[in-house]
Structure formats: structure tokens, C-alpha cells
Amino acid sequence: MSGGNVSPRQKMINMMYLVLTALLALNVSAEILRAFHLVEVSMEKAGANIDKKNSDILKSIDSYVTNNPSDEKGKNAQVQAAKCNNTAKAALKYLGDLKTLLVDGVDKDGKPNAKFSGRKEGKEDGEIEDASNMEKHANLFIIQGKGAELKNNINKWRTDMISVLSPDLQKLIKSDLNTDVSKGSTQTWESELFEHSPLAAVITLLTKTENDVKNTEAQVLDELKKDLTKVNIVVDQFEAKVIPNKGTYIIAGGKYEADIFLAASSSRSTFDLSVNGSNVNVESGIGKYSVSASGQGLKKYKGVITQKQIDGTDKKYEFESEYFVTQPLAVVSATKMNVIYRAIPNPISVSVPGFDASQILVSSSVGSLSSAGQNGMYNIMVAPGDVNKELTISVSVKADGATKKMGEMMFRLKNIPKPNPQLGSIEADGEVEAAKIKAGNAVFALLKDFAFEGIKYDVKNFTIIYQPKTGASIVETINGSNLVPARMKGVLQNVRTGDKVLVVNIKAQGPQGLVPIPKGVIAICK
Numbered sequence: 001m002s003g004g005n006v007s008p009r010q011k012m013i014n015m016m017y018l019v020l021t022a023l024l025a026l027n028v029s030a031e032i033l034r035a036f037h038l039v040e041v042s043m044e045k046a047g048a049n050i051d052k053k054n055s056d057i058l059k060s061i062d063s064y065v066t067n068n069p070s071d072e073k074g075k076n077a078q079v080q081a082a083k084c085n086n087t088a089k090a091a092l093k094y095l096g097d098l099k100t101l102l103v104d105g106v107d108k109d110g111k112p113n114a115k116f117s118g119r120k121e122g123k124e125d126g127e128i129e130d131a132s133n134m135e136k137h138a139n140l141f142i143i144q145g146k147g148a149e150l151k152n153n154i155n156k157w158r159t160d161m162i163s164v165l166s167p168d169l170q171k172l173i174k175s176d177l178n179t180d181v182s183k184g185s186t187q188t189w190e191s192e193l194f195e196h197s198p199l200a201a202v203i204t205l206l207t208k209t210e211n212d213v214k215n216t217e218a219q220v221l222d223e224l225k226k227d228l229t230k231v232n233i234v235v236d237q238f239e240a241k242v243i244p245n246k247g248t249y250i251i252a253g254g255k256y257e258a259d260i261f262l263a264a265s266s267s268r269s270t271f272d273l274s275v276n277g278s279n280v281n282v283e284s285g286i287g288k289y290s291v292s293a294s295g296q297g298l299k300k301y302k303g304v305i306t307q308k309q310i311d312g313t314d315k316k317y318e319f320e321s322e323y324f325v326t327q328p329l330a331v332v333s334a335t336k337m338n339v340i341y342r343a344i345p346n347p348i349s350v351s352v353p354g355f356d357a358s359q360i361l362v363s364s365s366v367g368s369l370s371s372a373g374q375n376g377m378y379n380i381m382v383a384p385g386d387v388n389k390e391l392t393i394s395v396s397v398k399a400d401g402a403t404k405k406m407g408e409m410m411f412r413l414k415n416i417p418k419p420n421p422q423l424g425s426i427e428a429d430g431e432v433e434a435a436k437i438k439a440g441n442a443v444f445a446l447l448k449d450f451a452f453e454g455i456k457y458d459v460k461n462f463t464i465i466y467q468p469k470t471g472a473s474i475v476e477t478i479n480g481s482n483l484v485p486a487r488m489k490g491v492l493q494n495v496r497t498g499d500k501v502l503v504v505n506i507k508a509q510g511p512q513g514l515v516p517i518p519k520g521v522i523a524i525c526k
Contacts, residue, residue: 032198033127033131033132033198033200034127036131036198036200036201036203036204037127037128037131037200037204039204040200040203040204040207043204043207043208043210043211044207046211047207047210047211047214050211050214050215050218051214053218054085054088054214054217054218054221057081057218057221057222057225058081058085058221060225061074061077061078061081061221061224061225061228062078064077064228065077065078073227073228074228077224077225077227077228080164080165080224081164081220081221081224083160083164084160084161084164084217084220084221084224085217085221087157087160087161087217088157088161088213088214088216088217090157091153091157091213092210092213092214094153095206095209095210095213096210098146098150098206099203099206099207101140102136102137102140102199102202102203102206103128103199103203127200128199128200128203131198131199131200132198132199132200133198133199134196134197134198134199136199137194137197137199137202138194138195138196141190141193141194141195142190142191142194142195147188147189147190147191147193147194148188148190150190151179151189151190154177154178154179154209155177155178155179157177157213157216158175158177158178158216161175161216161217161220162175162216162220164220164224165220165223165224169223169227172219172223173216173219173220173223174219175212175215175216175219176212176215176216177209177212177213177216193205237264237265237284237285238262238263238264238265239262239263239265240260240261240262240263241260241261241262241263242258242259242260243258243259243260244257244258245257245258245259265285265286271305271306271307271308272305272306273287273289273303273304273305273306274303274304274306275289275291275301275302275303276301276302276303280303287305289303293323293325294325295325297324297325297351297355297356297357297358297375298322298323298324298355298356299322299323299324299325300320300321300322301320301321301322302318302319302320303318303319303320304316304317304318304319305317305319324353324354324355338409338410338411338412339411339412339413339414340367340380340382340391340411340412340413340414341382341413341414341415341416341452342382342383342384342385342386342413342414342415342416342512343382343383343384343415343416343510343511343512344381344416344452344455344511345379345380345381346379346380346381346382347372347377347378347379348377348378348379348380348393349376349377349378350362350376350378350393350395351376352395352397352406355397355399357375357376358375359397359398359399360376360395360396360397361395361396361397361398361403362378362393362394362395363393363394363396364380364391364392364393364394365391365392365394366382366386366388366390366391366392366413367380367381367382367383367386367391368380368381380393382413384415384511384512384513386413388413389412389413390410390411390412390413391410391411391413392408392409392410392411393408393409393410393411394407394408395407395408415512416447416450416455416510416511416512417447417450418515418517418518418519419445419446419447419457419508419510419517420445420446420447420448420517420519421443421444421445421462421503421506421517421519421520421521422443422444422445422446422521423437423440423443423501423503423521423523424436424437424439424440424441424442425439425440426440426521426523427521428521429521429522429523430522430523430524431524431525431526432523432524432525432526433525433526434495434496434497434525434526436523437492437495437501437523437525438492438493438495440483440492440501441482441483441489442459442481442482442483443459443462443464443481443483443503443506443521444459444481445457445458445459445506445508445510445517447510455510455511456510457508457509457510457515458481458508458509458510459480459481459506459507459508460479460480460481460507460508460509460514461477461478461479461480461505461506461507462477462478462481462503462504462505462506462507463475463476463477463478463503463504463505464476464478464483464488464501464502464503465500465501465502465503465504466488466491466492466495466499466500466501467499467500467501467502468496468499469496469497469498469499474488474491476488477505495525496525497525497526498524498525499524499525500522500523500524500525501521501522501523501525502520502521502522502523503520503521504520505520506520
């Protein structure tokens with residue numbers, strides 16, 4: 001804004017812009033001030049409720065001492081409760097006087113201050129008349145040192161109230177009475193809270209501090225009372241819980257049943273939790289159990305909650321529960337490839353989300369079905385000569401004492417493809433080098449690119465024909481796969497360009513028995 005060569009007129013415009021920006025930053029809207037007032041009123045109402053609770057606890061302790069006059073533990077609790085209450089009263093009087101000083105405009109000497117005029121309409125719960133003022137309290141808290149005094153008092157109130165408890169019980173108190181500054185802040189506590197805030201915000205902060213005093217007192221009195229009545233759990237959290245009786249996967253036509261109740265817990269309760277022998281983290285009185293799901297089907301687990309009583313003994317609460325693990329429910333099927341092959345075991349996998357493998361029943365309309373040794377895994381075997389063209393796999397489950405059909409799927413039945421013949425390394429018809437023909441020692445029947453591994457065909461007999469470019473042909477029918485007798489092997493050692501070698505009438509033994517291979521091999525020496 002000030003860089004470069006600018007005219008005097010432009011420099012003045014720039015300066016006026018900066019002043020206007022500063023004035024806008026100092027302006028606090030009426031809506032914000034009204035919001036501070038509403039928060040203040042709400043906190044005052046909440047504070048009244050805490051006062052009632054603290055008064056009831058003090059009366060309860062006094063009543064216990066009256067009913068048990070010889071119990072020294074009760075007398076000590078009564079004394080410590082009174083100390084805590086006196087500290088709280090002194091703190092609340094200090095804070096109340098400070099708020100009156102700021103709201104009514106009375107200076108530290110008790111003289112009226114013309115800058116302030118109390119609350120609007122003269123009502124106690126009305127808005128502050130001069131709510132946007134930022135000067136008086138900043139001078140009081142920062143320059144006159146009232147902020148540092150308040151900071152020291154807050155720390156002392158907290159220490160004095162908590163110190164009436166034993167060291168073990170002191171650790172249970174979570175007081176909001178603190179003077180910590182914001183993370184990364186370079187300001188003092190009093191500067192951060194009071195130096196640039198409107199009066200409405202400062203009064204609201206002081207009201208919050210009053211409630212922090214009352215809450216700290218309430219926690220201390222709670223601990224003193226618990227030590228007398230042997231109650232070691234203060235219920236302060238409620239939540240509706242739903243526990244399904246039969247899981248969350250329900251078959252159509254079945255019934256969903258659940259227990260619904262209001263569960264109570266304590267954010268300050270400490271206990272040990274273990275599941276299947278492993279410790280589980282506990283946060284605010286609630287165990288956070290987490291486990292990676294593996295496999296599928298019904299999974300069960302057991303655990304125990306160990307709660308230490310005031311008298312030092314442990315009380316155990318055992319429990320057990322279960323959950324279902326299922327695979328993702330998206331299903332993709334290549335409908336044209338739903339094929340079962342005859343004469344070999346066809347593996348299939350069957351599962352029903354929400355049901356254990358032991359509850360699932362599987363049947364086939366054709367062939368025999370057997371377990372593959374793992375949950376949900378089966379083998380289907382169909383005889384080589386079966387004339388059916390398809391079969392159906394049906395799936396049912398046992399649940400609630402009845403058997404219910406879950407679905408079925410149709411598969412086409414096919415024979416295993418015929419293998420391809422091969423003379424040595426020669427797979428296809430056509431011209432080949434003489435060296436390949438001479439190296440051919442046997443005939444093979446290979447099943448390539450088939451979905452099932454390990455399917456083998458053994459050549460049992462074949463006919464080999466040698467047709468020289470000139471002269472008579474030589475024909476041999478051989479049992480087995482090797483080129484015997486030696487005469488035919490010797491003939492092939494003399495092949496010349498233009499000579500032909502044919503392998504035909506091949507028969508091979510496979511899963512479906514002895515099958516003919518219609519295709520042969522025609523090799524032309526080049």
C-alpha cells in the first residue's frame with residue numbers, strides 16, 4: 001500500500017483506509033453482545049442447579065454423622081466438606097464483588113464511576129448497559145494488577161478445595177479451574193482474557209469461573225460422600241442401547257428381536273477390562289473393544305470387567321457376546337461360464353451372510369457332493385457318461401429350529417475338452433525344419449489353457465505315416481506313445497525337403513476314459 005512512488009493525495013487516502021479498518025475492528029456488534037448476555041443467563045441457571053446439588057450433599061453428610069455419631073470417618077468427612085464449602089463461598093464472594101464492581105461502575109475505592117450505569121431497565125438479569133466498553137476492565141485487570149490477583153486466587157481455590165481429599169482421591173478430580181493460556185500464545189493469561197474483550201464477555205467469563213468453582217466443589221463433596229456410603233460409581237452418563245437377540249441378519253419371514261434399555265455409566269469410573277485374555281482400553285468409563293474381522297461366520301468372545309471397590313476388594317463382572325463375519329455382498333457371475341465338467345472334482349464355495357458354515361446345507365440335483373475339507377468348500381463329481389445337460393446347486397440354512405431355502409444356481413454340464421496332439425515339439429500342421437522331425441521321439445496329447453490344472457491324457461496308440469516326395473509311403477500303427485519300432489525312428493532320420501510325416505488315429509486315456517483325438521499332425525519338411 002505504501003510501496004512505490006505515490007502522490008501525497010494517494011498517501012492520505014491510504015492512511016484514511018488504515019484508520020477506517022482499525023475502527024471497524026474495534027466495533028462489536030449488538031448481536032454478539034446479546035449472545036454473551038444469553039450465555040451468562042444460561043450459566044447462572046446452571047449454577048443454581050449445582051448449588052442445589054452441593055447443598056443436598058452437605059446435608060447428606062451431616063445426616064450421616066447425626067445417625068452415626070461414633071464414626072470418626074464421618075466426622076472427618078464433615079470437617080473436610082466444611083473446609084471445601086468455605087473455600088468455595090469465599091471464591092464466589094470474591095467473584096461476585098468483582099462482577100458488581102465492573103457492572104455497577106463502582107471503582108476500587110467504592111466511589112461511583114460515571115462511565116458505567118449498571119444493567120438496562122434496572123433489572124438484575126437485564127443486559128449490561130455499557131456492554132461494549134473495553135477500557136475500564138482492561139485498566140483494572142492489566143494496569144492495576146487485578147488480573148494477576150485473580151489468576152493467583154483461582155489456582156489457590158483449586159488447590160485448597162482438592163487438598164481436603166486423600167492423594168488417591170485427588171487424582172479423580174477434573175477441575176476446570178485453571179489459568180492455562182492458549183497453545184502457542186505469547187500473552188499472559190490476564191492479557192489474553194481481559195485486554196481486548198468487551199465488558200459483556202468479561203462478565204460471562206467471570207460467571208463461568210463461578211460455575212467452575214461450584215463444579216470443583218461438587219466433585220470433592222461427591223468423593224467425600226462416596227467414601228462414607230461405599231458407593232464407588234457416580235452415574236453421570238445415560239445412553240439408549242439396543243442388543244439384538246438373534247443377530248442383525250434376519251431371513252425374510254423370520255423375526256427380529258432385541259432388548260432395548262437405558263444404559264448408565266460413569267465418566268469417572270475406573271476399571272480393568274479384558275476380552276479373550278487381552279486388555280482393552282477404557283475411556284470415560286466405557287471400554288473401547290476393537291478386533292480385525294477374519295474368516296467368515298459366527299465369532300464368539302468372552303470378557304471380564306474388574307471393578308475395585310472402596311474397601312480395596314475387586315468385583316468381577318463376566319460377559320460374552322458374538323458377531324458375524326461376512327464377505328462383501330457384491331456378487332459378479334459370468335453367466336455363460338457357469339460350467340461343471342464331467343469326470344473330475346469341481347470345487348465350489350458356498351456361504352450365506354449372517355450364518356455359520358455349520359448351519360448351511362448344500363445339495364446338487366446331479367452327481368455327488370462332498371466336503372473339500374474347509375468350511376464352505378465342496379467338490380461336485382459327475383460321472384463321465386452322465387447324459388444330463390445341466391445341474392442345480394441348492395442352498396438352505398438351519399435357523400430357529402427350521403430349515404429354510406436360501407437360493408439355488410444352475411450350472412451347465414460339459415465334457416472335458418479333447419486334447420491337442422503333438423509330435424515331439426511339433427504342435428501345428430505345416431512346414432517345419434527337418435531337425436524338429438528328426439528329434440521327435442514320441443507323440444503327446446496335451447490339454448492346454450484349461451481351467452483345471454493337473455488334468456492329464458496318456459497316448460495309448462496312434463498311426464504314423466511317412467510320405468516321401470518320391471517313392472512309396474511307410475505306415476506303422478504303434479501302441480503307446482514312443483516311436484517304436486526303431487525302423488520308423490530310423491526312417492524319420494532321413495527326411496528330405498518335401499517329405500511329409502502324418503500322425504493320425506490317436507487315442508488317449510484321460511479322466512473320461514479312452515477317447516479318440518480327431519485331429520492329427522501333418523508335418524512337411526522344408
